[in-house]
Amino acid sequence: MEVERVRQQFGGVIALDDVSFSVCTGQVLAIIGPNGAGKTTLLNIIAGTLEPTAGQVLFRGQRLSGRPPYARVRLGIARTFQQALIFQNMTVLENVMVGCHIRGRGELWHAALRLPRVRREEEDLTLDALRFLNLVGLGSKADQDAAALPFGQQRLLAIARALATSPSILLLDEPAAGLNRLEKNDLAELIQRIHETSADPLGLRPTTILVEHDMELVMRLADWVVVLDHGKRLAQGRTEEVRRNPAVIEAYLGVEEG
Amino acid sequence: MSRLIAYGPGGQRRNLVGLGALTLFVATLPLWLNSPYALSTLILIGIYTIVTLGLSLLMGYAGQISLGQAAFFGLGAYGSAVLTVQAGWSPWLALIASALGTGLIAYLIGIPIFRLRGHYLAMGTLAFGVIVHIVLNEWKVVTGGPTGLPGIPRLTVGGLVLKGDLVYYYLVWLLVLVALVIALNIVNSRFGRALRAIRDSELAAESLGVEATRCKLQAMVTSALYASVAGSLYAHYMIFVSPSAFDFDTSVRLVLMAAVGGLASIWGAPFGAAAVMLLSLVLREIIPLLTPRGSGEQQILAYGVLLVTIMIFMPEGLTVAAVRAWQRAGGMRLVVGVLVRLQVSLRGVWPRRRRRKGVGRGR
Numbered sequence: 001m002e003v004e005r006v007r008q009q010f011g012g013v014i015a016l017d018d019v020s021f022s023v024c025t026g027q028v029l030a031i032i033g034p035n036g037a038g039k040t041t042l043l044n045i046i047a048g049t050l051e052p053t054a055g056q057v058l059f060r061g062q063r064l065s066g067r068p069p070y071a072r073v074r075l076g077i078a079r080t081f082q083q084a085l086i087f088q089n090m091t092v093l094e095n096v097m098v099g100c101h102i103r104g105r106g107e108l109w110h111a112a113l114r115l116p117r118v119r120r121e122e123e124d125l126t127l128d129a130l131r132f133l134n135l136v137g138l139g140s141k142a143d144q145d146a147a148a149l150p151f152g153q154q155r156l157l158a159i160a161r162a163l164a165t166s167p168s169i170l171l172l173d174e175p176a177a178g179l180n181r182l183e184k185n186d187l188a189e190l191i192q193r194i195h196e197t198s199a200d201p202l203g204l205r206p207t208t209i210l211v212e213h214d215m216e217l218v219m220r221l222a223d224w225v226v227v228l229d230h231g232k233r234l235a236q237g238r239t240e241e242v243r244r245n246p247a248v249i250e251a252y253l254g255v256e257e258g
Numbered sequence: 259m260s261r262l263i264a265y266g267p268g269g270q271r272r273n274l275v276g277l278g279a280l281t282l283f284v285a286t287l288p289l290w291l292n293s294p295y296a297l298s299t300l301i302l303i304g305i306y307t308i309v310t311l312g313l314s315l316l317m318g319y320a321g322q323i324s325l326g327q328a329a330f331f332g333l334g335a336y337g338s339a340v341l342t343v344q345a346g347w348s349p350w351l352a353l354i355a356s357a358l359g360t361g362l363i364a365y366l367i368g369i370p371i372f373r374l375r376g377h378y379l380a381m382g383t384l385a386f387g388v389i390v391h392i393v394l395n396e397w398k399v400v401t402g403g404p405t406g407l408p409g410i411p412r413l414t415v416g417g418l419v420l421k422g423d424l425v426y427y428y429l430v431w432l433l434v435l436v437a438l439v440i441a442l443n444i445v446n447s448r449f450g451r452a453l454r455a456i457r458d459s460e461l462a463a464e465s466l467g468v469e470a471t472r473c474k475l476q477a478m479v480t481s482a483l484y485a486s487v488a489g490s491l492y493a494h495y496m497i498f499v500s501p502s503a504f505d506f507d508t509s510v511r512l513v514l515m516a517a518v519g520g521l522a523s524i525w526g527a528p529f530g531a532a533a534v535m536l537l538s539l540v541l542r543e544i545i546p547l548l549t550p551r552g553s554g555e556q557q558i559l560a561y562g563v564l565l566v567t568i569m570i571f572m573p574e575g576l577t578v579a580a581v582r583a584w585q586r587a588g589g590m591r592l593v594v595g596v597l598v599r600l601q602v603s604l605r606g607v608w609p610r611r612r613r614r615k616g617v618g619r620g621r
Contacts, residue, residue, distance in 0.1 A: 047465065073467035085462035087455050089522070097448075098455045102467035104448040108476050111447035112440045118447060125448065165467055 001046075001169060001207070006055035008041055008231075015041045017231040018055070023224065025168075028195060028208045030218040030239075033228035034251070039211040040082070042228070043171050046209065047079040048072045059169070074102055078167035078206075082174045084154040086146045086161070093142040095157055096129035099164025103128070129164060136160040136190055152183030156190065163194065163206070170206040176214045184217060191221050219243065227251070273442055276525055277435070284431045288424055297423045299535065301495055304430035305488045306531040310515040311434075311441045311524065312484025317513070318521030319445060320477040321457030322372070323380045326387025327512045330482040332394060332504025333360040334489025339407045339499045340400055349413050353490040357483050364482030368475040387509050394501035406500025413494045430491055434528065437484060441524045444480070453477055454522075507558055511538065514561050517568055520575025529577050537564070 001023050008016040016038045023029045031039045044050040046057055048069040057064045059075060067075070087095050104125060106118045133139045136156040141149065149157060155175055162170060172191075176184050195205055212218050218225065218239070225242040227234040229251045235242055242248055288297060313327050337356025341347040347355070371382045394401050401407060413420045413429070420426050444450050455463035456470050464470050493499050511534055519530025538557065545556045572579040 049461070049465075069464045070467050070469050073465065079465050081462065081465070085459045087458040087462065089454055089458055090451070094451055094454075098451050098463065098468065099466050101448060101452055106448055108444065108449050108480070111449050112444050112480075114443045114447075122447070161466060 001060075002058040003042070003046065004056050004058060006042070006045055006052045006057065008038070008045065008050065009053045015231050016045075016052070016228075019228065019231070019233050020055075021226045021233065021236055023169075023207055023209060025207055026195070026205050027223045028191070028210060028221050029224045029226065030210045030212055030222035031226050031228060032212060032215070032218055033234070036230075037228040038231040039228055040173055043079065043173050043209070043211050046169075047077060047171055073165050073167075076166070076168035077171065078162040078165045078169070079171035080155070080158045080162050080173055080175060082177060084151070084158045086149075086154050086157050088145075088147040090146055091142065092138055092144050092146050092149065092157060093126070093129055093133065095146050096132050096160050096164050097125050099132070099161035100125045100128050102165055132160045132164045133157075135163065135194070137186070152179050152186070155179065155183075155187065159190065167206045170208045172208060172210045172212075174211055174213060176212060176217050184214065188217055188220055277439070280438075280528070281435060284435075285428075288427060292424075294423060297427055299539070301423060301427050301430050302492075303528070303532045303535045304427070304434045305492050305495070306512070306515060306535060307434050307528045308437045308488035308491070309485045309512055310519060310527040310531050311437050312481035312488075313512055313516045314519065314521060314524060314527055315441060315444065315453070315484075316477045316481040317516055318523065319450060319457065320453040320474055322474055322477065323376075323513075324383045324478075324481065325380050325506075325509050325513065326383035326385070326390070327481070327485055328504045328506070328508035329387040329390035330360050330364060330485035331489040331492070331508065331512070332390055332499075332501070333363060333482075334486030335493040335499045335504065336394060336401055336407070336489075337486065338490035338493045339410050342411050343407060343409055344400070349411055349490075349494055353487065356490055357486040360486035360489075361479045361483050364479045365475060368478040372471055372474050372478070384506070384509070387506060391501055391505050394504065401501070404501060406498055408498045410493050410497045410499065412497065413491075426495055430495075433487070433491065437487075438524065438527070441527075445524055449473065449476070457522075510558060510561055510565075514565050517565060518576045520578045523575055523577055526575050526577035530575065533576060534561075 003019060003021050005018045005020050006016055007014070007018055019038070019042060021029075031042060033039055041050065045052045046064075048064065048067055048071070051065060059072075059077065062075075064072060064075075064077075069079075087098065090098070104121055106115075106121050110118050130139060130142060133142055136159055138149075138153060138156060138160065141153070146154070146157060159170075159172070159175065175187055175191075179187060191208065191210075195208065210218070210222065222239050224236070225239050226236040227242060227245075227248050234251055235245050235248050237245070287300065291297075291300070309327060309331055313324065316322055316324055334353075334356045337359055338349065338352045341352035341355060342349055367386055371379065371386070374382045395404050397403075413426070415429070420429060445453075452463065452468045452473050455466070455468055456473060460470050489504075492503070496503075515530040515534045516527070517530070518533045519526025519528070537560075541557050541560055545560075549556060568576065
């Protein structure tokens with residue numbers, strides 16, 4: 001996937017200014033930068049929540065502009081939100097089953113008459129959803145009310161839900177924000193698991209784009225880092241290189257003393 | 259039969275038990291409640307239940323408000339009336355044709371109207387309801403204007419004219435049960451989950467591939483089909499239709515029925531319809547005592563107060579609140595306790611069977 005010279009203007013404010021980068025299949029790419037650098041805006045543009053003022057996003061050589069978010073999910077781009085946005089009035093399992101939505105084929109009138117194919121499809125989707133729940137370690141909570149989950153687990157649920165769409169690109173918007181150390185560790189292990197092994201029930205190994213503040217997590221997970229500052233791409237490179245880049249250290253990590 | 263009904267959140271068994279209980283109740287009700295007045299009230303409750311079921315799908319599950327549901331109800335009624343009286347169609351054919359026509363109208367209205375959200379959507383649907391009401395009043399050549407359209411034939415089943423109220427009662431409630439099963443199936447399906455997802459967060463639903471607008475449209479059309487069929491049943495029962503039965507007042511009453519029953523509760527629909535229906539009968543008696551010149555306006559005032567009260571104190575509806583209260587009071591345990599004690603005291607006369615363990619509820 002490639003992001004080409006993307007520019008986003010909100011009135012007089014330039015949120016993103018000619019940002020370009022590309023990500024290779026299977027990689028974990030982290031987008032970092034100070035608050036207000038335009039990270040989430042960039043994610044929204046890739047997911048289709050926002051249309052960029054200029055520039056474009058290419059996915060497998062296809063232009064994505066003009067496609068609404070739900071159409072991009074069908075192409076294989078899934079996302080999570082900072083606020084988790086799980087469905088409060090559903091069980092944990094049902095949340096993930098909504099993620100399986102695009103794999104179902106039953107039309108409304110099939111469901112109304114509960115045709116045999118609907119029953120079969122429901123069973124398939126239930127099993128599928130359970131596999132994704134087990135993957136994130138929430139299998140034992142399948143029948144609980146999703147609203148009753150602690151926040152850290154709601155984040156995991158949101159990831160399971162996104163994975164259930166079988167994405168080839170997974171966009172995670174600050175998945176670690178507000179989590180404690182233990183929860184962060186669970187999260188990092190989960191991201192590593194879906195990447196490094198074939199633990200994923202469907203063997204997807206989605207390319208992951210991670211917007212994150214937590215540098216420790218970024219260093220641990222990312223293969224490639226893009227640094228944004230005031231809407232501009234300040235640097236990009238392998239995680240180790242970026243860590244040593246003086247401009248990055250100055251803008252983001254702060255100047256080292258001594 | 260059991261395979262045709264969806265697994266609900268509480269499992270398939272709960273839905274089957276509920277359905278069995280409701281069927282039994284409805285089947286035996288006329289045995290002890292058979293005055294003509296009661297029977298006609300029960301028929302109307304059945305008809306309104308069908309509308310409420312559709313409205314609950316749209317409002318409770320998809321979270322999209324409709325203050326114009328009486329319009330779909332009216333389109334169904336007038337569709338049947340006009341097609342049978344003016345065009346001489348058979349009633350069943352007219353019922354199906356009206357439903358299809360009303361569904362199409364709902365679809366066409368839905369496309370622009372779902373660009374609106376929240377209060378604006380409410381205003382949009384309200385306006386639609388008002389427009390339909392005006393058309394029914396003014397398009398005199400077809401609808402007969404404010405005086406209405408008399409002479410609608412009764413429904414026939416296999417050459418048998420359904421004349422008596424008792425037969426009609428059973429027909430209406432049979433259709434209520436069918437409508438209920440269909441609604442349960444829809445709610446507990448992929449589509450139903452998509453609707454609930456939209457109600458919670460449209461943003462998140464779309465990010466998982468749910469086409470929110472399409473789902474809302476389908477919910478709207480489904481609710482219109484429900485309302486239209488109910489409207490046709492209404493027309494063939496009353497054998498006369500006039501616009502006043504499909505005004506804003508009716509729309510409000512329908513919303514109230516859905517809210518009293520519990521917006522996101524299919525099972526609440528019959529209770530909501532019954533409660534509001536009985537309330538309006540009571541109000542009709544009470545209001546003239548309070549204000550000598552009392553009329554519809556005072557009634558709608560009462561509805562308003564009731565709706566606000568329910569939304570504040572029982573946002574999930576009376577049915578859910580009642581079930582909660584029952585659970586809190588340990589109602590099930592109480593009944594089981596009484597039964598056990600009864601068994602103990604009857605031990606002498608009653609051959610004792612294996613004692614059942616673990617009676618009571620999981621939660």
